Amino acid sequence: xxxxxxxxxxxxxxxxxxxxxxxxxxxxxxxxxxxxxxxxxxxxxxxxxxxxxxxxxxxxxxxxxxxxxxxxxxxxxxxxxxxxxxxxxxxxxxxxxxxxxxxxxxxxxxxxxxxxxxxxxxxxxxxxxxxxxxxxxxxxxxxxxxxxxxxxxxxxxxxxxxxxxxxxxxxxxxxxxxxxxxxxxxxxxxxxxxxxxxxxxxxxxxxxxxxxxxxxxxxxxxxxxxxxxxxx
Numbered sequence: 001x002x003x004x005x006x007x008x009x010x011x012x013x014x015x016x017x018x019x020x021x022x023x024x025x026x027x028x029x030x031x032x033x034x035x036x037x038x039x040x041x042x043x044x045x046x047x048x049x050x051x052x053x054x055x056x057x058x059x060x061x062x063x064x065x066x067x068x069x070x071x072x073x074x075x076x077x078x079x080x081x082x083x084x085x086x087x088x089x090x091x092x093x094x095x096x097x098x099x100x101x102x103x104x105x106x107x108x109x110x111x112x113x114x115x116x117x118x119x120x121x122x123x124x125x126x127x128x129x130x131x132x133x134x135x136x137x138x139x140x141x142x143x144x145x146x147x148x149x150x151x152x153x154x155x156x157x158x159x160x161x162x163x164x165x166x167x168x169x170x171x172x173x174x175x176x177x178x179x180x181x182x183x184x185x186x187x188x189x190x191x192x193x194x195x196x197x198x199x200x201x202x203x204x205x206x207x208x209x210x211x212x213x214x215x216x217x218x219x220x221x222x223x224x225x226x227x228x229x230x231x232x
Contacts, residue, residue, distance in 0.1 A: 002093030005036070006225050007086075007136055009101035010217075012144035013182050014172050016199055017210065021144060022099045024214040025221070029095065036095035039086070041079060041104065048077035056170045063112070063170050063177065072109040072125055076102075080133045090136055102129045103141055106188055108171060111180035118184070140224050142217050143189040146199045148178040150207065195220040 008025070010018045022038060029036050042052040051074045060066050079102070089096055106125055110118050129135050171177050189196045197216040201208050 002091070005090040005092065005094045005096060006139045007090060007096045007098070008221065008225070009098040009103060009138045009141045010144060011100065011103040011107070011141055011185065011194075012146060012199070013107075013148060013178055013185065015150070016144040016146040017213065018099050018144060020210050021142075021214060021217055022097060024210065025097060025217060028214075028218055028221075029097070034095055035093065036097055037089050038097040038099070039082065040099040041082075041101060042075060043078055043082060046078050046081045048074050048081060052078060058170050063174055068109045068112045068121065069124075071112075072105055072128070075105040075109070076125075076129050076133060076135075079129070079135055083133070083135055086136050096136075098138075101138060101141075102126075102135065103138075103143075103185070103188060103194075105129065107181045107184040108177075111177060111184045138193055140221065141189075141194045142220055143185060143194055143196045144199050144213070144217075145185070145189070145196050146182075146207075148175065148182045150200055193224070195224070 010022055010025075012018055019040075022040075026036070026038055043049045044053050052071075054060060055066060055071050055074060060070075086096055106122060109125065110121050113121050130137060171181075188194060197213060197220065199208055199213055200206070
């Protein structure tokens, strides 16, 4: 029987370079001969993913008018649809690389609530995703940390996305939301299996190079996951 594959999720606010780091990590694992698959959430072609796109396009109303429980259920439902494929891959010994996963839902939807209600909401959402929906748990969550103001600047450079005709979707267009999401991400990253990788160099007031960030990402993966039976 194959050893269970490892599950790595890349997290961070919009503009933090998750896709670039996913590409680099994908290549690094291929060079090491590790069988793996990659997935990105939301999956906008899924039943719930199409509803997530509606939410992000404002079809259900402005951001502050949509209950966070409702939007959280849409994102969680999208992952529930993907659960059979994730479980099958992990059971066969295949590693899974996810561009966004449960952490994104925890950060972005919790950020929409006042601070005094966030603890209760986090407990509810963790129970929904990990217990009720029984989604696979991550072995490592790499948090690509970037200040919200820098993220807002980088979002402006994004090209067209298939899920939205907007330059910025509902969450990206709110600087206040990005700031609050970053704060929740910082909180989540204090507990294992999260590891923080800084994407911004405060000394030079500049974004670190993709290669330098990748070196830290790979170090986190090697330090926590390599040397296990699945990596041999």
